[in-house]
Amino acid sequence: MKAFPKFDYQGIEYDLTHLTAFSCDYIQPAKSDGTAEKRYRCIIEFSTHCFTRGENKRKGEKLSDIESALHYVTAKETRIFCFERYQVSKMLPQIMREISRNKCYFTSADDKFLTISVTDKNGKKVDYEIYFSLQRAKSPKHDVHIYINSAYIRDGDYKENHGTKVRRKPVGFFVLLHNTLINKRIKRPK
Template sequence: MTKKIKINEKGYDLSHLDVFYHTFIQNETKTSNQKTYRCLIEFSHHCFTKSPNIHKGETLNDYDTMLHYKTEKETRIFDYDRYELSKKLPEILKNMDKQKCFFTSADDKFLTISIQRLDGTFIDYEIYFSLKRSKKCDVHIFINSAYAKDVNYKHKERKQIRRKPISFFVLLKNTLENKKIKRPK
């Protein structure tokens, strides 16, 4: 990740989104020994950018070009709120094993936590991630996106889906052992 970017003539530090390693320890139980998982955690630029809201009819042209963040594959909009929230990501991810994880409809995984904003209010922060085995460590965790849940967003065709949680350690173990992760029913 680039250390600093310039948006609208102001510099923004992205060093908090640098790739890092973290070890998760699963405590010993009556049926299994303690397990250690060394993970590489990497972030997408979707943690601090957004796409135009197509449900509201938005396009990139609706945003000042000074807010455009370009990569080789796409152009997105720098989002001040996502950027501020992204500063909390490294600490949140170091504690992923203490959170409930869920599946999305596209088989990515996600977790939602309640966090306090700078103004003192609380919001639900959704973090979407994928996992794969790694040659550099045990599991590579890629943060696909992270943003505050929009309580006003309701897609006409989408029904509210009841999801059951899945243990983060089940996700790690099955990824490391190359086993299919069964979606909880």
Template sequence: MRLDRNRQAGVEIQYSLIFLIMKRPSFVHKGNRYHLTHLDSFDWHYRVKAGRERPDWICKFQVIFSDHCFTRNPFSGEEVAEDMWHEGPRGKRVFCFKRYELSFRLPEIIRTLGERVCYRTPHGNFLTVVALTIREGKQVEYEIYFDVVRASRKGWLHLIVQSAYERTKDHETMRKKRKIRLDVIAYNRRVGKAIRSGP
């Protein structure tokens, strides 16, 4: 999901966000219920320290999670069972148990995004990579793609988590790009200043 490409079409962006903000029903598979309430939208106030050209300020985000955080595209040649499809705002995708498990970490990761290294991508959005320890001590790299757009609420921004998954041979990352801080992203988006995409 690359909402940045629709930045000029504000109506389309707001229409898409309505579906992402709505409460999601649980995904049910073989009698097991997989709740998605941990990916409900939430408000986050992020304090930005004063810099050379701007004072200390509070950045007000509404954090929104895409269904790409727990679903995926089918693999080439994969036959997907009917009960594995999840209906999202932009069509059907395959429910992914690995992404779902990792997605429980997302709210806390996002609340610490201001302390993390972020990168620009060629698509105009942003990336952060988090080292996680999961079951049985396995180490994984968790890639989180996000964008920031102005919200309809005055002074607010939407922080949209567009996708998040473990780096594997099926999902190899792009080479890390030019670094950028969250406060720089937020300030430029708030004042409408363009941010150059990664190379």
């Protein structure tokens, strides 16, 4: 997989090589019931949504309202380069290397997500939401392909519907990997 092209704005270059796809092995420890240790060889890939944002429809924002120098253009879409998402995205590779230590949750779209507390630019703890999907890898070098669909700090501009807190159900990361590998549908807990 190739790296995202760097982004230039007002003479400053924003390097995106930290979001180049990489391989990562996750090791599920052996269990006391005699179940052996299991290794999952994964490829982790990131989307542009990890460092760009869409128009804020709540505020009636249109792409044409945004300075064109901030447009990040790909063959699929044009989005807005987001300095905050870019800054926080530098932590994504390490977060994904350690994802098996955290609980994952279902979203309404049946993708999975993970929430990590991070410190924002003002020194305040905030929730960094990472949305990802899994599928069996096509490469014989990997078992599972993990695609990071989006990642951002939840703020007032991107609140959940009507400001109500959605009760999310946890699912173990190794359950996600195992079920993906054996083509077993991952059911949302009730």
